[in-house]
Amino acid sequence: MILSEQMLLLARQAKAAARQLARLSTADKNAALLAMAEALEKERGGILEANALDLADGTSHGLASAMLDRLRLDDRRLSLMANGLREVASLPDPVGRVLDERVRPNGLKLQKVTSPIGVIVIIFESRPNVTADAAGLCFKSGNATILRGGKEALRSNEAVARVMTNALKRRFPHLPEHAIQVVLTPDRDAIKELLALTGYVTCASRGGGEGLIRAVAECSRVPVIKHYKGVCHVYVDGSADLKMAEEIVINAKCQRPGVCNAMETLLVDKAIAPVFLPAIARKLTALKVELRVDDTARELLRNHFPHLKSALEEDWYAEYLDLILAVRVVDDIEAAIDHISRYGSAHSDCIVTRDGPRARKFLAEVDSAAVYWNASTRFTDGGEFGMGAEIGISTDKIGARGPMGLEELTTYKWLGFGNGQIRT
């Protein structure tokens, strides 16, 4: 079968499954998720075998050890995946919620209710645990999923999806077997083919490297919810509690530097920079953070840190994902917002201040998925937000923004209940 036929078949099967999924009861969906969780634990042998083959190939192809670690499954990770599915089963059903209800003067009752999107294509990189998480969230929200993970994890992803769909079939023979599908070809053109099927594929989403996200967005004719980079800022205002500011800055940079909600640029109000900068620079340097500073900061830090790197224009755009921090002294809150608006990625930004009006200005004018007043940017996360589980962090504005949990995997439709109303 040629590539485009394979993709058309996947899309058709997914569309048929989506119609069946839309009419499943909450109880059936939850029972199916629990059966899938149990199968992931009981049938771990086959999954670990497939994973061992992926790992052996990865090793012989010279994959970096960090990549191999992300790829590796073991008993603990499989249990985490199973528990993730159990957690999804325990969450409220996002489908059928009444968002709005109105009765018109002619007696027509209108209800705006949440409904599944239909078919969701998830494109992600090499972590095979995403297969179970994403498939579980899509299943609970009544969507058929087509998963396209990294080619390094092809056998692992296929094994995880097979165990889940077999469990589904055993528990509920009437349930659609194509609810969860995996793209089995490593061919990169498969993504393009899949996303060209406008009529079938409704939404694509992923977490991973910047280049692939751009490529997906550019070849797609369907809406793409992008999980793009996080160039997150902390702005320490002139009237900040400096002790609090230190704790937030250190947390946002150092607690887990390799994730998208970690701070990449520190903005410091010039009013407190002479006091705050030397103190925070000492602490960050002690924590092995490399600073890249603008001229004003360099001047203020010259005595204690004579060899600091200068920040270049490209540093303001950088998502280091590492113990590196760009530092800039700004004239005021206006300049801080200007900087974030120009260089930020609209992910997560924070102001530390005791001044209410300035905080409210920052919250209103910084146009990011999450804007914090006196709290670390690291909180932008489905679990921390109380969503229970997430499929990623959307940096888009249309469709879903910020952490994407179950609710963000639904759309809505209008239901009209009449007794013969016609328009005059």
Next chain:
Amino acid sequence: MILSEQMLLLARQAKAAARQLARLSTADKNAALLAMAEALEKERGGILEANALDLADGTSHGLASAMLDRLRLDDRRLSLMANGLREVASLPDPVGRVLDERVRPNGLKLQKVTSPIGVIVIIFESRPNVTADAAGLCFKSGNATILRGGKEALRSNEAVARVMTNALKRRFPHLPEHAIQVVLTPDRDAIKELLALTGYVTCASRGGGEGLIRAVAECSRVPVIKHYKGVCHVYVDGSADLKMAEEIVINAKCQRPGVCNAMETLLVDKAIAPVFLPAIARKLTALKVELRVDDTARELLRNHFPHLKSALEEDWYAEYLDLILAVRVVDDIEAAIDHISRYGSAHSDCIVTRDGPRARKFLAEVDSAAVYWNASTRFTDGGEFGMGAEIGISTDKIGARGPMGLEELTTYKWLGFGNGQIRT
């Protein structure tokens, strides 16, 4: 200035205006809208002059009289445009609504609040009144607009936008003058250039012909909310109140056949087809509706209507926008839903029945923007839904679905209120 530079300038100016619009108070936005409405009435001279030039050009280029009529402005239409703006001013501000609020165990308060999208590009065809409607809705929702109407209406659109922005400047000299902009080149490549500016343009939306919508969607790298065709169905179930069914069918087809929420295909349950079809065919034929029927319907109608056209495969996909109706007899509700799922455009569909479970099945499984039980498809409309005003009917699922009023022109962001929370 070359085309791409012009478009970049428009986009930059719009982005700067968007930041200013985001911080306007509701009172200021409403006062500005009222000033714009007044100016449209007081400065009608300039607008009508520009419109006369467009009309003269259209006449000499042989525009069809229906097109000329859509293009024509007069005192009445200008008053309607002005009153449209006054109505938008009277509606609640869609920005700053708290959609969700939660306090996490660590004391971090999270609020999900509506916020403007940013820059909205509206691409539409030759009706210049859309300029005022769309710009007013975008302004009230805190978005900067870039309007690209049909080239036949270029001068009219420019005049309307100029009167509105001048009124804005006079009333509020501090308000952003680039809040409302019109693409002044008739060059079709301008759309492509504009939509390629991913970093600046956030959402594009339009009403109009199918070909242009597809072209826009294909060249756009930004989310496009499409107002696509309406292939709307009425399914008359075996247990329908046949009198009610007749009224709904006639209303959905004949009350205004040229609009997207008019019925294009009638599906009749075979259980009542022998009774219902001859009766409704007589009434529709008397109202000058041309029927295109499947074999079963032809057989049932043979005695009274020996010369009916046969429906071809393409008729099931057709948006006639005219007094033409495709008619099909279906085995049951399942077959009706199958037909709608295969041929429909996910706009508006209706079931006429007295059977509650069947109605609920139809409402749950027909995946359209609006699904009606015992009411005409013609109700899918911002005004009829009580939204007060609309920018069009979205047939997409991501972003907005169905009538797009003020709320549908916003996105949301998460605000986090802390007192020093850090992640552990």
